[in-house]
Amino acid sequence: MNAATIRDGYNFAYLDEQTKRMIRRALLKAIAIPGYQVPFGGREMPMPYGWGTGGIQLTAAVIGQDDVLKVIDQGADDTTNAVSIRTFFKDLTGVKTTEKTREATLIQTRHRIPEVPLQADQILIYQVPIPEPLRFIEPSEVETRKMHALEDYGVMHVKLYEDIARYGSIATTYAYPVRVNGRYIMDPSPIPKFDNPKMDRIPALQLFGAGREKRIYAVPPYTEVLSLDFLDHPFEIQRWDETCAICGSDHSFLDEVIMDDQGTRSYICSDTDYCSQRVQQEAVA
Amino acid sequence: MISQEPLLQVKNLTKLYAPEKGCEAIDFELYPGEVLGIVGESGSGKSTLLNCLSGRLIPTAGEICYRNRDNQWLNLYALSEFERRRLLRTEWGMVHQHARDGLRMGVSAGANIGERLMAVGERHYGDIRARGLQWMQDVELDIHRIDDKPTTYSGGMQQRLQIARNLVTHPRLVFMDEPTGGLDVSVQARLLDLLRNLVTHLDLAVVIVTHDLAVARLLAERLVVMRHGHIVESGLTDQVLDDPQQPYTQLLVSSVLTP
Ligand SMILES: Nc1ncnc2c1ncn2[C@@H]1O[C@H](COP(=O)(O)OP(=O)(O)OP(=O)(O)O)[C@@H](O)[C@H]1O
Ligand SMILES: [Mg+2]
Ligand SMILES: [Zn+2]
Numbered sequence: 001m002n003a004a005t006i007r008d009g010y011n012f013a014y015l016d017e018q019t020k021r022m023i024r025r026a027l028l029k030a031i032a033i034p035g036y037q038v039p040f041g042g043r044e045m046p047m048p049y050g051w052g053t054g055g056i057q058l059t060a061a062v063i064g065q066d067d068v069l070k071v072i073d074q075g076a077d078d079t080t081n082a083v084s085i086r087t088f089f090k091d092l093t094g095v096k097t098t099e100k101t102r103e104a105t106l107i108q109t110r111h112r113i114p115e116v117p118l119q120a121d122q123i124l125i126y127q128v129p130i131p132e133p134l135r136f137i138e139p140s141e142v143e144t145r146k147m148h149a150l151e152d153y154g155v156m157h158v159k160l161y162e163d164i165a166r167y168g169s170i171a172t173t174y175a176y177p178v179r180v181n182g183r184y185i186m187d188p189s190p191i192p193k194f195d196n197p198k199m200d201r202i203p204a205l206q207l208f209g210a211g212r213e214k215r216i217y218a219v220p221p222y223t224e225v226l227s228l229d230f231l232d233h234p235f236e237i238q239r240w241d242e243t244c245a246i247c248g249s250d251h252s253f254l255d256e257v258i259m260d261d262q263g264t265r266s267y268i269c270s271d272t273d274y275c276s277q278r279v280q281q282e283a284v285a
Numbered sequence: 286m287i288s289q290e291p292l293l294q295v296k297n298l299t300k301l302y303a304p305e306k307g308c309e310a311i312d313f314e315l316y317p318g319e320v321l322g323i324v325g326e327s328g329s330g331k332s333t334l335l336n337c338l339s340g341r342l343i344p345t346a347g348e349i350c351y352r353n354r355d356n357q358w359l360n361l362y363a364l365s366e367f368e369r370r371r372l373l374r375t376e377w378g379m380v381h382q383h384a385r386d387g388l389r390m391g392v393s394a395g396a397n398i399g400e401r402l403m404a405v406g407e408r409h410y411g412d413i414r415a416r417g418l419q420w421m422q423d424v425e426l427d428i429h430r431i432d433d434k435p436t437t438y439s440g441g442m443q444q445r446l447q448i449a450r451n452l453v454t455h456p457r458l459v460f461m462d463e464p465t466g467g468l469d470v471s472v473q474a475r476l477l478d479l480l481r482n483l484v485t486h487l488d489l490a491v492v493i494v495t496h497d498l499a500v501a502r503l504l505a506e507r508l509v510v511m512r513h514g515h516i517v518e519s520g521l522t523d524q525v526l527d528d529p530q531q532p533y534t535q536l537l538v539s540s541v542l543t544p
Contacts, residue, residue, distance in 0.1 A: 137389070150367045154374075154404025158389070158396045161403065164410055165395055165432050230410040 007091045013060040014092045019043055023061035023216070027207065030218035035180030036148070037131050042214035047088075051081055052110050052127025054209030058216065059089065059108050059125050062207075068096045070104035075112040075253065075270035099273050111174075113195040115252045115274040118204035120221065126189045128210040131217065133177045133187040153185050156228055164233055173238065179226050180219055188225075194237045194253045199225040242267040247278035290352060292317045292458060292490050293338070298347035300337050305513040308334040311347070313509060313519065317457070320484055320491040322505030322522065324498060326537065330514040331494040332462055338492060339379050339460040340369050351376075354457070374401050378451030382463040384443035387450070388435045394421065394446055395431040401454045420449040425479060441472035445479065452483065461493040465500055477503050498538065502526055510534050 176193035269275035336342035381387035
């Protein structure tokens, strides 16, 4: 271990080895049962829950010295949250960090999946606020666990039915529920539904950590992830009439931003790395 | 009328909370299309028995066997909970006394009716909605209120909605616990009328709990009379009510006749 680069008096990646082993055991179980929520003895981290301690604990449990870490928040590498988490791991592991999706071996994220397709040697770690997709209709944990066990999932479509009855289409745009491997209904965390298809049968491993509720779940590589829908109201992703004001992309997830003091509105890629890569390629070409 | 094999066989069924509190050593059979009334004073064990019958309360002894659509006999409590829940939302129905126990109060009437369809894999919104509208009509609810929540419905309308929600998957057997309890007399009469028509048209078998002997007379072909958790008398409704054999039944009947 390259002790020189780690802050004095701390273990590699903050957590003690026993805690890491406990989390890894829970992770193995989660990977073995795709979409199933595994309880784990979550630890307090030196930051508030809103910062995504679930994801941070998973990253701490799987990170090794050869890893290259990328941290994004809403698609961006430069938000306070992303910078703090990246600095935290840099301080306490000494690993290389990057903003480039292709270079990263570990990507910790909140609210987005990178636009660049993920590869077999990459792990995507999601920060999850509320892991239970059935919570909206059933407040009791005992009952939701039973509903999962018995595949009693009629209520999920009740929710979509209500959307269509009220708005004419499925209005859910974030945390859009999915069915994993034809079995468990899973909350994909508050990513836009635009990102849902990126979870389906990809080569990368996807891990989900909920700190406050102490739950871990996972989607192993090449696992089917289907968004719930109706035959006559099929699942659709968000689309924009605009293109990115910076790179011109007509196919990435766009954020609306105010560009100047006059309040001019514009659209730019939410994935900042993707956007700047495109600009660079443009410059080279 | 009743010549076939039974639909339900109840043998030595027991669920006691304390001596004589609950139900004990209950035996009876129910035939396809038959309406059986369970009557008795408050606390006699009617709801306990109904909850055991309808798969919601595990009995301490005895068994309940049900002959399903494929003509197989199923031992209710030998089934896995998965299979039991499936039976409950396909071949069976349950109408509760309190609508809030039988409806999802937070979602629209249409979603309430459609839920069982979606639970068994129906995935066409237009079909689900069309069947919701049809059932609203069949139970005489205003179809323009399909997107309203049941909280905005009157008590009688909520019971109609509960009935529609259950019948949408065409169950063969429906359990009802005091379905007209707490309703105004005129509302009650209309609901009973509707229930009677539905039962006849759909050839439904029904087990209905009531302490109102007038309701029992109107709906049930056969009655069992419960006291202290036991069946003390059973027979054709007219026989039991007009010519009760047991002293307890005589008391029960006379207390209705002398208000
Ligand atoms: N969960 C329970 N725990 C303990 N005792 C119970 C429980 N449920 C019912 N009992 C008792 O069992 C007896 C039968 O109750 P049950 O609800 O079956 O009566 P009932 O005939 O349906 O009465 P009512 O007409 O008032 O609804 C009562 O003495 C009741 O207090
Ligand atoms: Mg009762
Ligand atoms: Zn861009």
